Amino acid sequence: MTKKKVIAFALALSLTASMFAACGKAAPSSSASSAAQQSSSQAAGSWSYTDALGRQVKIDTMPQRVVSLYGSFAECWMLAGGKVIGATDDAVKERDLDLDDDVTIVGTVKEPNLEQIIALTPDLVILSADIAPQVQLDTALTEAKIPHIYLRMDDYHSYLEVLRGFCDLTGRDDLYAENGIEMEEEINEAMERAKAQTEHPSVLLLRAFSSGVKAKAEDNLAGIILKDLGADNIASRHESLLEDLSMETIIAEDPDFIFVTIMGTDDEAAMKSIADTLGSNPAWKDLSAVKNNRFIVLPKELFHYKPNEKWGDSYEYLVDILYPNE
Missing domain, CATH: 3.40.50.1980 (Nitrogenase molybdenum iron protein domain)
Incomplete structure (x- = not known):
C-alpha cells in the first residue's frame, strides 16, 4: 500500500475509533500539464x-x-x-x-x-x-x-x-492515454490480483448520512468496485438488508470487513448515525470486522465523488485492503 493510501487508511480508522468512543485539488498530473502545452496530437x-x-x-x-x-x-x-x-x-x-x-x-x-x-x-x-x-x-x-x-x-x-x-x-489523444488508458491498466492489474486469490472476503457496505444509515449492494461506486474485486457483499445475498438493516443478519454473517461511505458534509453526524443504529447493540463490538479493526471509512474523493482519472486509485485502495499479503 502506498504512503498516501496508508495515511488515508489510518485517518479513516482514527475517525471511526473516536466516534464510537464518544457514543484535492483535482487536476491533471504534471506530465499531463506538460502535454497540454504541446500541440494536439490531432485536430x-x-x-x-x-x-x-x-x-x-x-x-x-x-x-x-x-x-x-x-x-x-x-x-x-x-x-x-x-x-x-x-x-x-x-x-x-x-x-x-x-x-x-x-x-x-x-x-x-x-x-x-x-x-x-x-x-x-x-x-x-x-x-x-x-x-x-x-x-x-x-x-x-x-x-x-x-x-x-x-x-x-x-x-x-x-x-x-x-x-x-x-x-x-x-483532439487530445495524449490526454486520453494519460487519463484513460493508464488508469484502465491499473484497474486491470487490481482485478487480476483479485482473481488470483483462492479466498475472497465477505463485506458489509454501509452508506451513512446525518439522518440514518443503509446497507448498499452494487448500485453505487464502492459496491461496483467490491464486486469487481471478488468481495462477497452480504447485502447482495440478503436483499432484505437494503430495506431493514437487521443486526441479526449481520451477526449471523459476521462479515470480514465493514466499509462505510459518507453522504453529505457532516461526517460526525453520519458516524453518530452508525453508532446509534448499530453500535448501540452489545453484539456490535463482537463482530470480527470491529474486533480486527476492519471497520473502514472510505475516502470521499475515491468512493463518493466520481474519481474520474483516479478510478485506478480506487481499485488499488480496496485491493490493498482486501488482499493485503499479495
Whole structure:
C-alpha cells in the first residue's frame, strides 16, 4: 500500500475509533500539464453520442463556451484539455477544481440558475441525468437552441466512454492515454490480483448520512468496485438488508470487513448515525470486522465523488485492503 493510501487508511480508522468512543485539488498530473502545452496530437474533431437520456447528440466542432452543471463532468472535460466558462458550486466546494477567475458559478447541482446559464451563451451545456432539476432543463435549453448533453458516469467504463468523446472533440489523444488508458491498466492489474486469490472476503457496505444509515449492494461506486474485486457483499445475498438493516443478519454473517461511505458534509453526524443504529447493540463490538479493526471509512474523493482519472486509485485502495499479503 502506498504512503498516501496508508495515511488515508489510518485517518479513516482514527475517525471511526473516536466516534464510537464518544457514543484535492483535482487536476491533471504534471506530465499531463506538460502535454497540454504541446500541440494536439490531432485536430479537434466531432462527437456523436447517445446520451444518458437516450437523446442523439452530435457535436461537430470543439465547444469553446462550455457550462457544466456537475463538478465531476467539468473535471472530465478539463482532463480532456477543455475549459469551462460556467460551473455549479460543487466544482469548487467539493472537487476543488482549478477554475479560471472569470468562470461563473451558475448555482448548485440541484438548483442550477437557468438565466445565468443562458446569459453565458454556451455552445455546450453538460448535465446530469440523475438530478431531476437538471433533467427538467431539457425543454428550456432546447427552445433556446443551446446544445446540451446528459451524462451518467457510474463506473469506469462510462467514464472512459465520455473521456474518449471529449478527447475526440479537443483532439487530445495524449490526454486520453494519460487519463484513460493508464488508469484502465491499473484497474486491470487490481482485478487480476483479485482473481488470483483462492479466498475472497465477505463485506458489509454501509452508506451513512446525518439522518440514518443503509446497507448498499452494487448500485453505487464502492459496491461496483467490491464486486469487481471478488468481495462477497452480504447485502447482495440478503436483499432484505437494503430495506431493514437487521443486526441479526449481520451477526449471523459476521462479515470480514465493514466499509462505510459518507453522504453529505457532516461526517460526525453520519458516524453518530452508525453508532446509534448499530453500535448501540452489545453484539456490535463482537463482530470480527470491529474486533480486527476492519471497520473502514472510505475516502470521499475515491468512493463518493466520481474519481474520474483516479478510478485506478480506487481499485488499488480496496485491493490493498482486501488482499493485503499479495
